[in-house]
Amino acid sequence: MSRIEEALRKAKESRSNQLISASSDGEVQTPTAVTGGAISVVKQSSSSSLIKLMKENVTIDDEKLLSQKIIRPGSEKSSVTDSFRYLRTQLLQKSKDENFIVLVTSCGDGVDSSFVSMNMGAAFSFDETKTSLVVDCDFQSDTLDTMLDLDYEYGLLDFLDGNAEVVDIIKDVGIKRLRVIPSGLNAGRSSESFTTLRMKMLLDGLVERYQDRYVVLNSPAVSESVDTSILIDLVDYVVVAVPYGKVKKKDLENTLKRIDKSKLIGVVMNDVPEWV
């Protein structure tokens, strides 16, 4: 319990001390403090103005995005981008335009959902009135880190352990309106972390703080980790990423059975081969 109390206390502290400056790690001084204060007080306020105020210190170019396999909102035709746009639209229709936490899990051994999670986040951030946050909850794989070429000090695990604050773990990866919380590089760690109140609070806080923030959780396959089952209880929606031709129908069936039907929105089939 002391942990929860500690967390609550820390949260209070940070608010009162106007410590929440999402980009305090940046070099440029912006009126973040004001922004942070406003957010906590005015829940129903128009968020577009706030988003504009988000500090965008690093902006990576299209080429890098391409190499990182991340979609970009460019005008050029890309079937992958279109597919993610379509996916985003469907999720928004489901939530009736309210922000939500969606968990992306994969299906089967050795299958990673990072690509879908990351790009789903990117698709949300295409809209200038929306921000997105991708939380990497897969401690067993560093795919997302590698994909984004992230170099960080603290990750989600550090936060859950209480070694870091929220501000320490939210990373700007150079994409507008998109933030990432890396896993924390603690491979092989027990999954008990997610049962903590700290995790629930983190998620609630992340959603509630910004009305237009959409949170995407990247998690390992249900069959591979108990973490995912715990996380499902904490999220609004669950999407299962199924790579083309790699998962047996039976495995997918088993995975789907273990997911709460009310939260399961559907399946995303990725890596569909196309003649290029």
Add this chain to the structure above:
Amino acid sequence: MIQYSTQELISLTIKDSFRHRNKIVIVFCIISLLTMMVGVNWPKRYRAESLIYVDNRNVITPLMKGTAVTAESKDIAKNAKQIILGTKIIDQVLEYSGWLEKGPDAVERENIIDSIKQRTEINKVGDSLIKIEFTDADPNRVYLTTKNMAELFVDIGKTNKVEESRSAYEFIEKQASEYLDKLTSVDEKIKRFVTDNPDARPGTQEKVTERVTNLKLKYENTKLALREAQIRKKSFQRQLSGEAAMTISQSKEGKYRVKITEMENQLETLLLTYTPTYPDVVRITHHIADMKAILESEVKARDEAIRNARKEGKTYLDSSIATNPIYQQLRSSLSETETEIATLEARLEEMKTLLDAEFDRMRRIEEGDSMMQTLTRDYDVNQGIYQDLLKRRENARISRSLDSQQKGSTFTILESAKMPIRPFGIRFMHFLILGILLGIIIPVGVVFGLIQLDGKVRSANSITEELGVPVLAEIPHYWTDRDRSALHNNYRVLIVVLSLVVVIYIAASSLKLMGKI
């Protein structure tokens, strides 16, 4: 196992073929090159064929057409096969076609014969052609074997044909001489019969019948005339009889009687008016008495005359009668008639005799006629057949001489065996094409099969339909620039590999064409 629609299957096969392009290309190379190797080592087989024209009809059939019916001709192909593969021909074929070069022993020889039999096909083509086909690895031996088979078969056919036409001629000849004998004997019989029965000549019966009819007519006429004459004679006799004379002699008495009657009538009339004393009555009465007296004397005189005449045996003739010319005439007519009757009777007798003779003759002629008819019929029939046979004998003579000169043969080689230049059956080119086809079909087929059998999830439809979960999006593979260039490099490698296969194909074909492999 996941159910897909055909369209889906095709689209998934295309997608998976892209995924497994490297494996597919490798399998393609292996299969096509292996097939090519099989093609290189495939044994060559050569085939030669010979066409033989068969005159299906035998000699006796056309010769005896319409006269005798021969048995149906048998299946010529079957017969030909039995003859060609029979010991007689096959032994010679072995000898002449180079099969015995290695000097096989009896068992080997049997095996060779069996294998030749297996590789020989003899079929009927159309109505009257036989095709002999032989297959072997050595073109020269194929040629010789086929050629010898055809030639030996035709030779045997010719020999048979000569034999056949000769026996046909002999048969007809024999028949003809038999009929000649028959004809001669019937002819003899007819001659003898005609000599024995002169009446039995053709036409005799008509004449006799005519004569009989004539005679009959005359006879009847004569008979009629005779009756007429007899009637006439009776009539004359009646007229000339005594009664007639009497009638004539009584004519005077009659006169008196008539007169008396008249006067008696007068008297009666007078008596009605007058008394018997009346002068006139008295006078008439006297007159009547006078007349009666005269009449009485007259009758007396005549009776006396008749009595006298009878005593003397003479016909009484009143003088008035005897001198009557009509009576004279009647007398002469009567005697004439009597003469005529005698003549007619004599003639009638004569005619009857004649008629009987004619009837007799007629009966004889009828008997002779039926005999003659039988004989003539036999003769006619035999003669007809004999004439026919003579004609046929001439035909048979001609076919015999034709056949002995081998000009009307039953079997003719229409197309003789040729030395086969190219092997038949599957050729190298076929193997190349087969290699390409199999190289594509097998790996793509495996991909196609795996899609249906490996139970992996590939299509949104199958998830939605079978698991009841919506598919939010199908996201294609994301190609980074590096990926793309790697893919292009991969393409290049595949193209090079495929080109290599093509080069090997071309090289192998050229070598094959040049006969080096």
